[in-house]
Amino acid sequence: MATYHIETYGCTSNRGESREIERALRDGGHRPVAGPDEADVAILNTCTVVEKTERNMLRRAEELAEETADLIVTGCMALAQGEQFREAGIDAEVLHWDDVPTHVRNGECPTPASDTEPILDGVVGILPIARGCMSNCSYCITKFATGRVDSPPIEENVEKARALVHAGATEIRVTGQDTGVYGWDDGDRKLPELLDRICDIDGEFRVRLGMANPGGIHGIHEELADVFARNEKLYDFIHVPVQSGSDEVLESMRRQHRVDKFREIVETFDDRLDHWTLSTDFIVGYPTETSADHELSMDLLREVRPEKINVTRFSKRPGTDAAEMKGLGGTVKKERSKAMSELKMDVVGEAYETMVGTTREVLVVEEGTGDSVKCRDSAYRQVIVQNATDHGLEPGDFTTVEVTGHNTVYAFGEPV
Structure with missing residues (x-):
């Protein structure tokens, strides 16, 4: 079982994702420590709202990579501009939020x-x-x-x-x-x-x-x-x-x-x-x-x-x-x-x-970032529905969506 240190930057949604990561880690028997130098793994949950923020994220990632044995970078910048961490030579795993607990395991x-x-x-x-x-x-x-x-x-x-x-x-x-x-x-x-x-x-x-x-x-x-x-x-x-x-x-x-x-x-x-x-x-x-x-x-x-x-x-x-x-x-x-x-x-x-253009029944499982919800189809593939309030969707609902696009590790759907 690993010790971990997590740092979160950006909006309330990002902080919510960090809470989900921490809950999964603690449920898995892992425990937090005070700082990255004491941790088996450090987790940097990034923001990418402006260019200055991006530079700060790269600098902090470089610092953490030197302070800890294993660094994971996740969050908005990791998903939208993950190549920047690799191009900067930062020794880190760039992961989606949902994949962090499994990696730590x-x-x-x-x-x-x-x-x-x-x-x-x-x-x-x-x-x-x-x-x-x-x-x-x-x-x-x-x-x-x-x-x-x-x-x-x-x-x-x-x-x-x-x-x-x-x-x-x-x-x-x-x-x-x-x-x-x-x-x-x-x-x-x-x-x-x-x-x-x-x-x-x-x-x-x-x-x-x-x-x-x-x-x-x-x-x-x-x-x-x-x-x-x-x-x-x-x-x-x-x-x-x-x-x-x-x-x-x-x-x-x-x-x-x-x-x-x-x-x-x-x-x-x-x-x-x-x-x-x-x-x-x-x-x-x-x-x-x-x-x-x-x-x-x-x-x-x-x-x-x-x-x-x-x-x-x-x-x-x-x-x-x-x-x-x-x-x-x-x-x-x-x-x-x-x-x-x-x-x-x-x-x-x-x-x-391959899912794009298909129609699927999905279950709304939890709230996503902003006004979106995370759904699962019959094969547990993740489908994001945006503007959930306009569609009257909340966790626990079943609905039918047309898959309109994807972002590598999840799809986007529009209620039919």
């Missing part, structure tokens, strides 16, 4: 707060279905905090989901360190049944399944794909972190899968679903990763073309086995991260470009 399993009670945040219900995992990844410190998987009974989780719906949730996010191993502690694979039961609850809502490691779901991937195909309430979205396209690196990481299992999962969902979103993670610069291993990861990314991709530069976590390995130089990790991030933007941009 460094490939580790998420770690919810110590209790596992559901949380209602606006119209979004957070439902942790279990604690712990069945993995022993060499780079992950989370396992020291959570231990082996501990799964409450299906009925208990269904009742918690029902309570969230009755309290006003229109989106339920099923979470856990590794949702795919739910029930393994009882000798059974219970995730498909749990999802079916949650989708059977009366009410108009959607369900998003949280991270599921390939090794955990491979044995149930066909059954799981069938669950997605028959339940309209279930977003056709699955987060399966592959971490590397090299079997040798996966073995060194002690991941419980190899690339062929990941491919089989993707192919099965391709067969069962017409329009779905694959989300995956890559760790670049792992200590044993060669240039050939990196190219295998790039080839896999080109092949499967996920619609959501998290790219993380490896960093050592104290007490893990990987921390004892001789690491790659910072320049190597930076170059590989840059190459994969550029490919990522091409792949993701292509996915959102």
